[in-house]
Amino acid sequence: MAQYPQQLDDVFHALADPTRREVLGRLGAGPASVSELAEPFEMALPSFMKHIRYLESAGWISTRKSGRVRTCVLERKSFDVVEAWLREQRDIWERRTDRLERFVTTTHDKATEKEARE
Amino acid sequence: MAQYPQQLDDVFHALADPTRREVLGRLGAGPASVSELAEPFEMALPSFMKHIRYLESAGWISTRKSGRVRTCVLERKSFDVVEAWLREQRDIWERRTDRLERFVTTTHDKATEKEARE
DNA sequence: GATTAAGTTAGCCTTGTGGCTCAGTATCCG
DNA sequence: CGGATACTGAGCCACAAGGCTAACTTAATC
Structure with missing residues (x-):
């Protein structure tokens, strides 16, 4: 775990803003x-562009400029990164549930663990 | 879409930090x-506590103090929130792929707006 | 070739984040 | 009771985030 360095930070941070989502x-x-993307927002263009650049540097989108128009495209990769992390967490969780199942008959006075079973 | 308010912001922002993950x-x-949780980190306790509180206010964990010890428990709810968002996005993506398949022969100059009506 | 359209750059401002220390407070242990 | 343990609170700091305006650069259009 935690083998993805900065990348996960950026991927998630990019999602932590309603405009970017x-x-x-x-x-x-x-x-x-x-400008098509910016249209629904009240924001000034330069502010909006910061979001676009953030999304791009986090790997959520790629952009290409042709003429004076910059076109943005979604990148599926980042979805996979998020899903991988999610699955990893879920695995830890499941593995623990298994362990608990095999644990039911054991006495366990220090509490905490038992209460988590609920 | 975008019917979750602040919550998603917090849930994702909580993930945008390696310590919290x-x-x-x-x-x-x-x-x-x-203190069990804090042990692997170099950080001073008050700094670490901020992360704990952040995780709690974002709904990722719940905590309960008994005696002088505060015990933290993972909340599955937030996983579901993230997964719901992910699925929602994936749906949009898939729907579009379908549309594109039916769209291949059409010319498409003024773009986007018309396509959204579909 | 002048205007307009679509970005872009630079710089400013306010708030939030993530770290610190230092000083409490409230158990628990002997 | 007295000391150690496990937080907790207050306040400081540097820097990043997210917004703004104003001015500039390239296309495209007339």
């Missing part, structure tokens, strides 16, 4: 230019 | 006291 939602439906 | 990993294996 909404952008990802829209990009899920297909590529779009920066 | 590692704490969650350890709690996956069962409840633990604050």
